[in-house]
Amino acid sequence: MAFELPKLSYDYNALEPYIDARTMEIHHTKHHGGYTSKLNAAIEGSDLEKLTIEEILQNISKHSVGVRNNGGGYYNHKLFWEIMSPNAGGEPTGDLMNAINKDFGSFSKFKTEFSNAAATRFGSGWAWLVNQNGKLVVSSTPNQDNPLMDLADVKGTPLLGLDVWEHAYYLHYQNKRPDYIDAFWNVVNWGQVAKRFV
Ligand code: MN3
Numbered sequence: 001m002a003f004e005l006p007k008l009s010y011d012y013n014a015l016e017p018y019i020d021a022r023t024m025e026i027h028h029t030k031h032h033g034g035y036t037s038k039l040n041a042a043i044e045g046s047d048l049e050k051l052t053i054e055e056i057l058q059n060i061s062k063h064s065v066g067v068r069n070n071g072g073g074y075y076n077h078k079l080f081w082e083i084m085s086p087n088a089g090g091e092p093t094g095d096l097m098n099a100i101n102k103d104f105g106s107f108s109k110f111k112t113e114f115s116n117a118a119a120t121r122f123g124s125g126w127a128w129l130v131n132q133n134g135k136l137v138v139s140s141t142p143n144q145d146n147p148l149m150d151l152a153d154v155k156g157t158p159l160l161g162l163d164v165w166e167h168a169y170y171l172h173y174q175n176k177r178p179d180y181i182d183a184f185w186n187v188v189n190w191g192q193v194a195k196r197f198v
Pocket of ligand 1: 027031077165167168
């Protein structure tokens, strides 16, 4: 079974003014679309075609750099679209908020740590909120790596991810990555993040 580019549950302009429609359209159709088709090409005719993307990523050190980059790109962007929505932002509630307070001290301290991870990731990569068997930690990865990969420095289940590749923000924010990171908090769908936590 080939992987398919997932449809967004909102329009390309739905996250404005925080993420502009042109960036969303190019990011989804060209970048995510490219990772998806290159992943399918990289696994065509191999046993990997029978696996889920999570199963592929868990043993990524055994696979080619093409599967690593495009499999990561396929998974990371799918997560990214899902954890954002219009009319979002604010703060999480319930068990997720309790876990954030327990492991970071406060929601504000978590935001600062996550924003710092996103701002200081050198070059292209991602910032993550990671669930390690109930304990929450922040990390970042280069390129299209992620915490599901067996070769990640910080392993676990990604709950929240922020794409800090220049293609994610350059049209609107140019070199001002910190402004993009600040804007991101207005479109985080905490209900979806909480679903990933249970
Ligand atoms: Mn991207």
